[in-house]
Every structure is written in structure tokens, then in C-alpha cells.
Amino acid sequence: MAQKVGGSYKLSSTEALPVMVKSLSENVQKQSYAKIKALFGDYKGLEFHSIKEIVKGETYEIYRFKGDFEFNSETEVRVVLNKEGKLSGFFVKPWNNSL
Numbered sequence: 001m002a003q004k005v006g007g008s009y010k011l012s013s014t015e016a017l018p019v020m021v022k023s024l025s026e027n028v029q030k031q032s033y034a035k036i037k038a039l040f041g042d043y044k045g046l047e048f049h050s051i052k053e054i055v056k057g058e059t060y061e062i063y064r065f066k067g068d069f070e071f072n073s074e075t076e077v078r079v080v081l082n083k084e085g086k087l088s089g090f091f092v093k094p095w096n097n098s099l
Helices: 018-023 026-040
Strands: 043-056 058-069 075-082 087-094
Antiparallel strands (some): 075 087
């Protein structure tokens, strides 16, 4: 993780929607990492759980992963991609069996 060593990820419009590129600035990434670390502790690992396709005007694929963190091994890491495969959403939150 780039954030763990004080860095960030540089997103481009070829891999993410413009709103995600703008919203996930270096500053926001660093602030988010600090909040995630405070809530869940250090990142330890990730296990694929499922993919679900939803249609809400547009088609999205929701990739769900079970994250293993220092304080909580029941954490969801969710990545949402649009039909072009561009990042449309990213969430880290407590695990819930239902979507």
C-alpha cells in the first residue's frame, strides 16, 4: 500500500471516472488511510469474496473482498467498476454478509 509509506495512488481518467480521480486526491487518500488505520489497524491481507452485477441506469460490477486488519478480520473492501472497467467506487467498512 502506497499510503503505508506516506505515498498515494495517482489515478487517471483511463482507469477511473473523473469524479473518482478528483475525489481521491493525494490529500483525501492520506486522510482516509489515517481513518481506516485508526478504525481497523494495520492491513494484513485480503481475500476475494464475490462479484455482483447491478443495473441502476448504468451497469456496475461490485467486487467484495474480506479484508484482514490488525483490529478486525471482518472488514469489507468493496471496489465498484462501471461497464468500461473504470473505478466508480471504493469502500472500506465493517463486514456485512448481505450487500
